[in-house]
Amino acid sequence: MFPSPMDMGTVTPITAYLIAFVGSALGLLSSERARNATGASRNGWLAVAAVSIGGLGIWGMHFTAMLGTWMGANVAYDIPVTLLSMVVAIVVVAIGLVVALRHDGDERFWPLAAGGLVTGLGVAAMHYTGMSAIVINAEITYNPGIVALSVAIAVVASIVALWFTREVTGPLTVLGASLVMGLAVTGMHYTGMHAMSVTVDQGAAIITGNSEELIMSLIIAGAGFSVIITFLLALTSPDEERREEAEVLERVLQRTESRRLGQR
Template sequence: MPHEHAIQCIHEPYLVVLSYLVSVLGSFTALQLAVAIPAATGPAQRLRAIVAAGVAMGGGAIWAMHFIAMLACNMDIPVAYDVALTTLSALIGMVSCMLGLSIAGSGVFGWGKLVVAGVFMGLGVTGMHYTGMAAMMMPANAVYDTALVAASATIAVVASIVALWLAFNLRGAMQMFGSALVMGIAVCGMHYTGMAAASFLPNGAGNAVLAGGLSGDYLGSSIFVVTTVVLAMMLVTSLVRQRQRQLVEI
């Protein structure tokens, strides 16, 4: 139920679209990298594959999308971001994805294991989202609708289960691209449901509350540039390695 005196969040359409595109790029890169997990020949190689796919999924498809989407919410009040909580949210997102990939990709692949991995990963993604929300420094307090919070967590768990299934069952590039489009919708659905759960109520704190925080515009542009470059490099590297393996097998 929206609060009568809540600050309105007006979403910038181009940033909403940009957040979706970043999520699709991160999802496609993660799917390409996840192929190396079951193909790993030793613990070290497997760990590298899990870390790479986890960074792409948790850091790109989910966390970077999250902060770009948060910048899409224009509330006509100054907003900065706490450095420690922002960093913590990124770590939660990446580590939870690594954990999910590690559980789902160990031993014989099965639905029971997939669901357990998806629950761990989905709850981690939910924790990332609300930790990122807590990082907002502004002259307002966030009040949450528990039903929508529960809905966002459910979407995150379901999306995680789907993402893990896709990661270990798809091989074709076009299949992965189509799946990345679907994953982007699921990740954005989780985020914007979580945002809808929050009402921002003025607290009269003034701009002093922003001291020591990162500017939203600076953070958003930095995340977009760094994430796009890193994901592009990871994707190219993955595609080259896959091509080399195919040539060796011929």
Template sequence: MIEHFSHGYITLPLAFLVSMTGSTLGLLVARHARRHDRPGKRALWLSIAAFAIGGTGIWVMHFVAMLGFNIQNATLLYDPLETALSAVVAIAVVACGLLIIGLGQYSRLKLALAGLFTGVGVAAMHYMGMAAVSADVVLTHNRGYVVAAVLIAIVAATTALWLSWTLERTSMMWLAAIVMALAVNLMHYTAMFGVEVGGESGLDAHGAHSIDLIFPMATLTAIVLLVLIYTVVTVPSEEELRTEARMASIEEGFRSADRAAK
């Protein structure tokens, strides 16, 4: 028998909270990225936003939700390397999507292409994470649920990319983060409800137990969140950026006048 909430329903709100937090931080960083005209600086900030959305908002949510996944009378272990690789994929595909729409001229076609690429990549991340599960039973995925999960991922990714490009008000970003978190959780649990268990695999499970990964993952997530929060808090506001630009313009004017006087 498959259990999706083997530790009780606490994993569901916890996964949602982590996803919403990562999404909010990512949207705030993406807003700051839009304020820069130089492609280099914009790309840097968009990459940080991808780390928040893809790493915390999507992948950590997946890991937290997987803590509740269990199969009675079966052993489930996780390959640490494959699990880590799925995190890299989540961050990379979100970064690609943000860079596609964030650099150059924005268009709906670019948004659609970025959403398709990112959505498929996020779904691939999920199934890579599932491939990291080593079990002494045969695990398969119902094709109908796989298709549904991929479609949800594409819609969720497109929505997230569009919101990251358009939102300015902080209050609206919290609401948008709730929508994004709901979509990510919906995609995850849709895919998980499509997991089917066959007979014994005939192989011994290998890897680490999910409980053994909690402490390093919680520590890493806490550090990343603190860094992201510090980054969001310390970035200059739009008014501060305008003031800085005016001061730079005035200083350049004085230097030009000095050069002309000499």
């Protein structure tokens, strides 16, 4: 038996990229609010950013792309493993955001590198956990070299994404950063897909099930979540935001002054 050719479609990759872009944009806008907030409000915006980037931008993109990919035979998905992959995506992004933004105002590279490494390895784990959820009458194998490349792309993309969440402000800058983040996330996914070979057992029974409907429902729910977050962002008071920005700036200046005095 020879590996079956996979058809990833033409519209599906574009749709997957758009989902990654929207998730990235909402995540960046939410992380910007988190930088300008304190206490429970800051934690709330960090959670929203993690769900936007990890849940919609990464997980939603991944399974949108998968649902549009033909592997030579009918496919179903193990629901518990699929849901686990979503949790992994959200949690690792949350960890990366906390590590990176805890050192907001710190120009050192190591917080970004540490957060990016954790997030990147987590994103790769989410991808391959999601792939392990595939139920198909076929043998699936992976090219180790391309797998390693996809993991490296995930780590680098995560470092860049966390840098964006720490530095990017303003709608136009967020737009540009989201375009880059969406491309990086989608690129990692399709690199990982090219590492996979599927050899279909032509004599096996056809796989049936409704797992795709559940996954699509979750993605649609993610789109609804995006609409809600967009309204929340739009309703944020400009006066309150300016006040919070002034408070954050004051804290950054205080930390900078403390470090300067400590170096004397």
